[in-house]
Amino acid sequence: MIAYLSGKVVLQKAGFIILETGGVGYKVFVADSGKPKDKSQIELFIHHHTREDAEVLYGFDTYEGLEIFERLISVNGVGPKVAMAIMKDSESEKIINAILRGDVSFFQAIPGIGKKVAAKIILDLKSKISGLESGSIIESLGKNDEIIEAMSSLGYKENEIIKIISKIPSDCASSEDKIKWLIKNMKR
Secondary structure, three states, X not given: OOOEEEEEEEEEEOOEEEEEEOOEEEEEEXXXXXXXXXXXXXXXXXXXEEOOOXXXXXXXXXXXXXXXXXXXXXXXXXXXHHHHHHXXXXXXXXXXXXXXXXOHHHHHOOOOOOHHHHHHHHHHHHHHHHOOOOOHHHHOOHHHHHHHHHHHHOOOOHHHHHHHHOOOOOOOOOHHHHHHHHHHXXXX
């Protein structure tokens, strides 16, 4: 099973790249965020999807992206193509926040996802994501780690902090300003 590839992009098309590694070209499906800007040396974390009739590689520029993809395809009714559509235009943090907030409309905006599947994604993944105390998906919120830690030390629950952290106004630039805003706006 292939888990990681590093090499040179020799061909780039809509939705996939051909990655040359050790003289072998691998067709790897990537979300737009994982596409290299030029035909340079890149590294990808790989999900090797094996079916009865095909073996397909899906590549992600971060391990967190791979984890979210694998959690999405664990939901009944969400296959790799739908999971890639979710990840195509959305950063990992936005997907996590949509799940934690229960934002059905976020997922319904993606072609191929109806209300039932959107609700199922949220229902199936909410506990898996909010239950990760220090797992790498929560670490993908890296720029907010300091804030989450500070608020946790004040007695706030981590999953509640993560739910509201995306609502912090952009004029709160420093960590100190963000923490003050959270204290004022979070319920005890």
